[in-house]
Amino acid sequence: MSDLLRVANVSKHFGGIKALTDVSFTVRKGEIFGVIGPNGAGKTTLFNALTGLYQPDTGAIDLVGTSLYRRKPHEILKAGFARTFQNIRLFHNMTALENVMVGRHTRTTSGVLAALLHTAHNRKEERDCMAYAQQLLTRVGIGKHTHTLAKNLSYGDQRRLEIARALASEPKLLALDEPAAGMNPNEKNALRDLMVSLREEGLTLMLIEHDVKLVMGICDRLVVLDYGQKIAEGTPDVVRHDPKVIAAYLGGE
Numbered sequence: 001m002s003d004l005l006r007v008a009n010v011s012k013h014f015g016g017i018k019a020l021t022d023v024s025f026t027v028r029k030g031e032i033f034g035v036i037g038p039n040g041a042g043k044t045t046l047f048n049a050l051t052g053l054y055q056p057d058t059g060a061i062d063l064v065g066t067s068l069y070r071r072k073p074h075e076i077l078k079a080g081f082a083r084t085f086q087n088i089r090l091f092h093n094m095t096a097l098e099n100v101m102v103g104r105h106t107r108t109t110s111g112v113l114a115a116l117l118h119t120a121h122n123r124k125e126e127r128d129c130m131a132y133a134q135q136l137l138t139r140v141g142i143g144k145h146t147h148t149l150a151k152n153l154s155y156g157d158q159r160r161l162e163i164a165r166a167l168a169s170e171p172k173l174l175a176l177d178e179p180a181a182g183m184n185p186n187e188k189n190a191l192r193d194l195m196v197s198l199r200e201e202g203l204t205l206m207l208i209e210h211d212v213k214l215v216m217g218i219c220d221r222l223v224v225l226d227y228g229q230k231i232a233e234g235t236p237d238v239v240r241h242d243p244k245v246i247a248a249y250l251g252g253e
């Protein structure tokens with residue numbers, strides 16, 4: 001399996017808080033790569049540093065040879081790295097379909113404004129975009145909610161809509177920040193099946209998730225953070241039996 005994302009010695013401090021210190025790992029093409037650790041360990045900060053929301057202080061970030069280090073979020077998205085957020089970020093007064101169409105337009109243009117300005121001269125492109133967005137909604141299991149406003153969807157469905165919108169940019173790498181949070185067991189099973197089928201199609205996934213059963217069951221490899229530092233990396237079996245991980249995170253499991 002070839003390397004897709006190489007992260008080397010990434011650090012991020014907020015004043016005196018060392019949110020990330022010298023974090024290094026490699027994500028291989030076609031795997032589901034987990035990021036776990038206790039609350040405040042630095043997981044979301046890592047995603048934010050990788051996807052341009054925070055500027056890392058030091059380090060190197062390469063996606064198949066392209067440096068993403070300190071690049072802007074839209075440049076990183078265009079390079080093929082999409083993400084979802086721990087706190088859902090949707091356009092609440094737009095329908096599910098429109099939210100995904102905006103995600104599709106960010107693939108070729110610079111975002112929402114361009115999506116809104118699309119006019120009659122490219123109606124065919126618009127129809128294709130709509131059909132593709134509809135397919136994605138069905139794919140993530142909310143096809144029947146096409147015309148529902150995002151704010152009226154259940155929490156679990158909003159999470160699925162975020163995934164559909166991120167997929168609309170046809171990324172090489174998709175990072176999901178706690179996608180199962182607030183989902184019931186049936187929704188979690190559907191989410192797991194979706195992640196597995198995306199991997200089967202060749203997509204590479206990164207996953208922050210507190211549901212240990214879900215994350216251990218689905219990830220090919222994981223990295224474990226504690227106080228901003230990597231304390232372990234490897235397959236679920238290796239990580240599960242690592243004494244440092246048991247002490248910092250899995251002790252209560």
Ligand code: ATP
Pocket residue numbers: 014017018019037038039040041042043044045046086
């Ligand atoms: P959780 O599992 O609770 O979501 P996490 O592992 O994602 O936690 P982060 O949210 O990355 O942890 O936070 C890591 C540390 O960095 C925490 O101490 C947090 O308070 C701090 N931190 C994160 N973002 C900021 C910020 N913008 N300003 C100051 N401190 C921050």
